[in-house]
Amino acid sequence: MAAKIRAEDSRRTVVVVGAGAGGILAVGRAAECGARVILLERGPRTGRKLRICGKGRANITNTAEIPDFIQAFGDNGKFLYGAFSRFFRDDLIGLLERLGVKTKVERGGRVFPTSDDADDVADALERWCRGLGVQIRLNTRVKRIRIGGSYRVEGAETYSGFVPADAVVLATGGVTYPRTGSTGDGYRMAAEAGHRVVEPRPALTAMVVTERWVREMQGLSLKNVKARLELVPENGKKRVIAEQFGEMLFTHFGVSGPIILTLSRRALDVMSEGRLELSVDLKPALTDEQLDQRFVREFKGTRHFKNYLAELLPRAMIPVFIKLSGVPPDLPVGKIMAVQRRRIIELLRDLRMTVKSLRPPEEAIVTAGGVDIREIDPRTMESRLVRGLYFVGEVIDIDATTGGYNLQAAFSTGWVAGEGSAMSDEQ
Numbered sequence: 257m258a259a260k261i262r263a264e265d266s267r268r269t270v271v272v273v274g275a276g277a278g279g280i281l282a283v284g285r286a287a288e289c290g291a292r293v294i295l296l297e298r299g300p301r302t303g304r305k306l307r308i309c310g311k312g313r314a315n316i317t318n319t320a321e322i323p324d325f326i327q328a329f330g331d332n333g334k335f336l337y338g339a340f341s342r343f344f345r346d347d348l349i350g351l352l353e354r355l356g357v358k359t360k361v362e363r364g365g366r367v368f369p370t371s372d373d374a375d376d377v378a379d380a381l382e383r384w385c386r387g388l389g390v391q392i393r394l395n396t397r398v399k400r401i402r403i404g405g406s407y408r409v410e411g412a413e414t415y416s417g418f419v420p421a422d423a424v425v426l427a428t429g430g431v432t433y434p435r436t437g438s439t440g441d442g443y444r445m446a447a448e449a450g451h452r453v454v455e456p457r458p459a460l461t462a463m464v465v466t467e468r469w470v471r472e473m474q475g476l477s478l479k480n481v482k483a484r485l486e487l488v489p490e491n492g493k494k495r496v497i498a499e500q501f502g503e504m505l506f507t508h509f510g511v512s513g514p515i516i517l518t519l520s521r522r523a524l525d526v527m528s529e530g531r532l533e534l535s536v537d538l539k540p541a542l543t544d545e546q547l548d549q550r551f552v553r554e555f556k557g558t559r560h561f562k563n564y565l566a567e568l569l570p571r572a573m574i575p576v577f578i579k580l581s582g583v584p585p586d587l588p589v590g591k592i593m594a595v596q597r598r599r600i601i602e603l604l605r606d607l608r609m610t611v612k613s614l615r616p617p618e619e620a621i622v623t624a625g626g627v628d629i630r631e632i633d634p635r636t637m638e639s640r641l642v643r644g645l646y647f648v649g650e651v652i653d654i655d656a657t658t659g660g661y662n663l664q665a666a667f668s669t670g671w672v673a674g675e676g677s678a679m680s681d682e683q
Contacts (some may be wrong), residue, residue: 259520267292270677271293271412271421273398274442275302277663278649278670279427280381281343286672287388293678295390297396298441302346303378305429306651307521309621309663312609316352317345317667318660319365325664328656330506330521335654336665341401343666343671355380364502364514366660383656391407401426401645409644422655423677425637427670430456430623430650442651450641454653458620460662461520462512463534465609469576473506474656476572477513482540485519485611489530497532498522511609517621520614524624532611538569538604554598555589561636564589568604609672626653636676637669646673 270286272279275297287293306314308612318325322340326333330485349359349367357380359369369376383432386392396414403671404410411420426441437558441454479680483504486496511534523532539547554564556588565574578585581603583596617623627647637652649666656662 268422268678269294270423270425270674271296271419271623272425272427272429272674273412273445274429274648275299275392275394276427276429276649276666277303277306278666279425280306280378280385281397281667282425282427282646282648282674282677284381284385284388284392285671286678287385287390287674288674289475289678291383291391291423292421293388293679295385295392296396296398296414296419296423297394297599300394302382302392302394306378306663307374309374310368312374313368313372314377314658315323315366315368315658315663316359316377317348317367318663319345319361319367321660325656325661326620328375328547328659328661329654330656331667332629332654333656334481335629335634335652336630336668339665339668339672342675343668347671348664349626351384352377354435356386363531366426373650376561382586387398388551398445401555401642403449403642403645404646407450409640409642425646425670425673425677426651427673430626442647446627446651449645450638451631451639454625454628456623456625457524458614458617459521459524459622459624460508460517460658461620462615463510463516463520463616464612464615465510465522465534466612467609469579470506470510471508472576474508474573476506476570477503478505478536478538478570479503480540481515482537483515483579484535484537485488485523486533486535487526487530492530492534504536509615510612510660514658521655521657523611523614527614531664534609534611536607537607538607544601544605551592551597551600555592557590558588561585561587561589561592579608581593588645589598621652621658622655624653624655626651629653635672637673638676642679646677648673 269293270291271294272283273296283293283295357376359367360370399413402410402413409424412424426442438486447453483500484499486494487497498519500518502515504513504516561583581599632647637646648670
């Protein structure tokens with residue numbers, strides 16, 4: 257990854273638009289490679305979205321290997337092979353450790369700073385860039401990218417003046433969390449430069465359901481459950497769209513949590529085709545037969561049904577489960593009939609909700625859609641249409657499941673774009 261350091265008087269000028277995870281890596285790497293770097297950030301602070309990701313803890317990457325990362329990004333994942341081969345998990349962890357930020361691994365291979373503080377990551381990266389001589393201009397919004405003859409970048413036009421540059425890196429993020437500055441400016445600027453932009457839409461977001469009983473369980477988190485998303489078209493057979501095993505959360509509007517966010521990526525693609533239903537298996541480790549045998553064995557005596565459920569379900573779920581089962585709460589378990597037992601098993605294996613909609617873009621974790629990957633060189637992140645224009649992170653049509661994959665892609669594409677933008681035309 258070493259690059260030839262240039263003489264001071266022959267340095268290229270690189271302008272990076274956006275100080276998120278990808279932008280800050282692009283800035284630092286371009287400066288390391290000898291470029292004169294100017295960072296333009298429309299907000300008052302660098303790394304605003306990075307500072308709140310992972311509930312403020314910053315799930316920066318994952319211990320999964322490259323093939324698993326590629327798979328997490330779906331059909332467009334192969335585009336990232338080049339970036340991941342140049343700068344991947346161990347490179348990122350090594351960089352952060354050199355900057356004084358130690359990391360740890362948690363469930364699912366998720367990597368966090370040991371301090372559990374996302375600010376530590378963002379602050380360390382900013383210090384790194386400032387130490388390399390990067391000029392950081394906050395509260396500076398870019399209006400458009402100026403392109404000259406032969407489709408070559410000339411610089412960036414801000415609302416306060418023109419900034420000439422040999423290369424411009426667009427790292428403006430998506431349309432999620434607009435309060436952090438991700439308002440879709442990059443998509444507009446890319447389109448004005450002649451690029452095809454796949455319609456941006458929210459990904460990894462919570463689901464709104466129609467059932468009112470869900471609200472009664474607001475705040476309840478379930479672990480080790482299986483959620484299945486099913487499509488029920490008006491004319492046609494019900495089909496399973498996707499399944500996920502892990503943790504979910506009930507909210508005042510519906511459901512959220514890691515497995516729900518992952519399923520939302522598929523929900524987005526099929527919502528127009530019919531009714532979407534979410535089925536939750538509360539006991540995926542057991543078969544129907546095993547549950548039935550257990551109940552036959554334990555449904556004896558005078559203990560009330562509501563008291564028995566305390567051994568089977570979280571306390572907050574019991575009133576709702578009783579209501580849905582139709583079994584009287586004070587009925588002695590010894591008097592539960594076979595038909596009632598089957599209903600209990602059915603609810604445990606298929607707690608079903610109807611998906612009304614997804615939560616709005618400003619609540620989504622990442623954006624699906626963006627600049628068409630066919631118009632970007634995966635080796636450098638440079639535009640295939642405009643010389644000297646580079647793209648990073650969410651502004652590209654790439655998005656993955658939760659677990660640190662999206663942030664790693666931002667860091668990796670930022671590193672590669674920073675290095676590529678700093679190189680002279682001859683290199």
